[in-house]
Amino acid sequence: MLTGMQIQNFKAWKDTKVVPLAPLTVIFGTNSSGKSSLGHLLLALKQTVQLADRKRALHLGDENSLIDLGTFADCVHGHDLGQKIMFSLRWRLPQVVTVKNPLNSSEVFKGSELELSSTLRADKSGQPETESFTYRLLQGDAESLAVTHRRGDRTSLDCRPLKLVMAVGRKWPLEPPEKFYRFADRTLLRYQNADFLADFALQAEEMLERMYYLGPLRQSARRVYQWSGETPPHVGALGEHTIAALLAATEQGRKLNRGPNKKLQPFDVFIAGWLRDLGVIDSFEVHPVAEGRKEYEVLVRTLAKSPVVKLTDVGVGVSQVLPALVQAFYSPPNSVVWMEQPEIHLHPSAQANLADAFISAVQSNENGSPRGTQLIIETHSEHFLTRLQRRVAERRIEATDVAVYFVKREGAGAELEALRLNLFGEIENWPENFFGDEMGDIAARTLEAIKRQAAGEKA
Numbered sequence: 001m002l003t004g005m006q007i008q009n010f011k012a013w014k015d016t017k018v019v020p021l022a023p024l025t026v027i028f029g030t031n032s033s034g035k036s037s038l039g040h041l042l043l044a045l046k047q048t049v050q051l052a053d054r055k056r057a058l059h060l061g062d063e064n065s066l067i068d069l070g071t072f073a074d075c076v077h078g079h080d081l082g083q084k085i086m087f088s089l090r091w092r093l094p095q096v097v098t099v100k101n102p103l104n105s106s107e108v109f110k111g112s113e114l115e116l117s118s119t120l121r122a123d124k125s126g127q128p129e130t131e132s133f134t135y136r137l138l139q140g141d142a143e144s145l146a147v148t149h150r151r152g153d154r155t156s157l158d159c160r161p162l163k164l165v166m167a168v169g170r171k172w173p174l175e176p177p178e179k180f181y182r183f184a185d186r187t188l189l190r191y192q193n194a195d196f197l198a199d200f201a202l203q204a205e206e207m208l209e210r211m212y213y214l215g216p217l218r219q220s221a222r223r224v225y226q227w228s229g230e231t232p233p234h235v236g237a238l239g240e241h242t243i244a245a246l247l248a249a250t251e252q253g254r255k256l257n258r259g260p261n262k263k264l265q266p267f268d269v270f271i272a273g274w275l276r277d278l279g280v281i282d283s284f285e286v287h288p289v290a291e292g293r294k295e296y297e298v299l300v301r302t303l304a305k306s307p308v309v310k311l312t313d314v315g316v317g318v319s320q321v322l323p324a325l326v327q328a329f330y331s332p333p334n335s336v337v338w339m340e341q342p343e344i345h346l347h348p349s350a351q352a353n354l355a356d357a358f359i360s361a362v363q364s365n366e367n368g369s370p371r372g373t374q375l376i377i378e379t380h381s382e383h384f385l386t387r388l389q390r391r392v393a394e395r396r397i398e399a400t401d402v403a404v405y406f407v408k409r410e411g412a413g414a415e416l417e418a419l420r421l422n423l424f425g426e427i428e429n430w431p432e433n434f435f436g437d438e439m440g441d442i443a444a445r446t447l448e449a450i451k452r453q454a455a456g457e458k459a
Contacts, residue, residue: 002207002336004090005114009077010149011037012414018088019416022403023362024319025376026385029407029435034414035378039213039338043067045180046208051145054178057120058128066213066237070088072128078412081122084131088117091207094334094372097137099145099196101162109145109162111137116204118180130177135200147197151176157187164191181205207336213237214327216340216378221311221319224289225296234331239323243296245330246271247286256329258360267329274325274357278350280318282306317345321354328361334372343381352387359388359397382435393425406431 001023008015009272012034029035043066048059060075062066071076076083092113101107132150135142146422147159167190175184181204189196214347218239224402225243227266232241232248233276249267252403256270261365265273270283283301288294300318324342331337342358362373385404392399404427405418420428 001092001334001372002376004088004115005038006086006088007038007041009042009083009088010075010085010087011077012409012412013037014077014413014415018208019405020376020403020418021376023374023401024358024388024397025374025403025405026388027376027378027405027407028380028385029342029378033407033409035407036340037374039340039378040067041070042208042211043094043213044069044209045087045089048209049177049181049205050111050178050186054182054184056128057130057177057180059130072122072126076122076320085120085128086118088115089207090115093125093203096205097199098288099162099199100197103165103193107162109137111139113138114200114203114207116181120180129179129266133177133181135197135204135290137200147200149177149187157183161193164192164194166190167192210334211336212327212331212337214239214323214337214339215341216344218242218320218323220316221298223297223310223312225286225298226294227296228294229406235323235327239320239327241321242326243286243298247296249330254366256364256366259363270329271322271325274360275318275322276351278321278346278357280321280346280350281314283308307348315345316351317347320345321350324354325357328358328373328375329364333366333369333372336374336376338376339446340378341380342377343384344377348383351381351383354381355384355387359391362401363397389421389425389427391423392423399423399425406434 002021004018004020006016006018007013025063027035044058044060047061047066048056051059060070060072061125073081075078076085090113093111094108095113097107097114115136115138117132118404120128121131123129130151132148134148137145145162147157150156154413157174164274170190171184172190174190175187178184182201183197188198212234214235215237227244227247230244230248232244235242235245246268253262254267256266256267268286275281275284282304283299285299286296286419287299288296298310300311300314301308302314308385321342324339327337343354346354358375358377361373362375364373388402392402399421401419404421406417406419408415408417417431422428
């Protein structure tokens with residue numbers, strides 16, 4: 001789980017400062033305020049990890065990638081290539097990492113969190129290159145072990161408090177950093193006690209590989225879906241693999257429940273239950289069009305006594321929220337799921353109930369163990385927030401497990417304001433015009449009514 005991030009000089013962000021993240025993190029903001037670019041950088045990092053080319057510091061994207069951010073100049077704040085993009089990610093490790101110095105058995109370093117900080121600059125051709133990166137192994141807020149790899153006239157590798165010892169006969173120059181987080185294999189071979197550095201890079205790769213994204217516009221419903229038994233890693237940025245993921249999870253016998261002592265349900269039945277609780281349908285099933293075929297159709301009943309119809313023949317809200325529900329519960333353990341506007345096309349009651357579904361997702365167990373899912377939600381929904389506040393007040397979720405942020409544009413830059421949610425579900429620093437000037441609209445309407453009544457008009 002990501003526990004914190006900081007971004008500097010990226011798109012609208014001069015400096016986000018350190019942003020603490022919770023299992024359920026919700027980000028609000030006006031249109032074009034810059035909130036989406038926070039997730040876009042994480043997608044660029046993920047697609048860089050997946051790239052075979054180790055020399056490319058940051059894969060900004062193409063027509064086949066998760067996201068296309070254009071050029072490095074497009075990404076730098078103010079389009080100033082003299083600026084450096086800097087970012088820091090801190091995450092909780094699936095298990096405590098122990099580093100032992102093979103040259104000194106008394107030196108043992110442990111940590112439950114890892115932090116990666118990277119600085120990227122433009123090279124002579126305007127392409128991104130890694131100036132430096134630092135790993136910090138942390139136990140609580142205490143630094144256990146840190147290492148910095150820096151490019152320069154003389155590339156350096158500094159580790160503290162463990163001292164790296166050069167191997168006999170390997171006094172070759174250090175290789176520069178690879179990508180934004182990797183040590184070159186030749187660099188690691190230079191030392192007798194540097195094997196743990198490859199483990200740090202592996203931890204970063206695993207964290208980013210477990211990050212999934214669902215965009216604000218999902219694929220429209222189809223009359224027929226293809227599935228040949230594959231297991232997609234996620235539902236896709238457009239939700240294009242939603243039905244395949246649903247079928248795969250059900251076929252594999254995955255079962256979920258909503259809490260202790262609650263009945264376990266097959267994956268498809270579990271998802272159908274949430275769709276029903278959102279109030280968008282009465283029943284939901286996926287069937288092959290004929291025995292032995294790989295074509296499937298999604299059948300729904302909107303009301304208890306209404307006829308069964310295909311997904312294409314009901315409101316668009318069902319097909320838009322289905323990928324969000326499936327991804328929230330389908331993702332592998334310890335995943336980070338970033339969603340934009342999961343509430344789109346839902347009526348207010350369904351938007352509020354969606355908050356309950358996401359609370360369930362971050363608290364869910366599977367096979368007797370916590371799934372450890374983290375949801376980062378970009379939303380415009382006042383109803384989603386109101387339900388979340390209520391559940392905090394009711395202690396259905398702890399205030400410490402929720403983080404709420406508001407993004408606003410100030411001049412050429414964006415600012416991120418943390419909203420303080422107390423134990424009673426109250427926001428202690430409610431931003432001005434957070435959801436528009438509601439009181440101003442009510443007052444203006446009332447004054448206009450008084451004027452028109454005074455002029456003799458009748459309702």
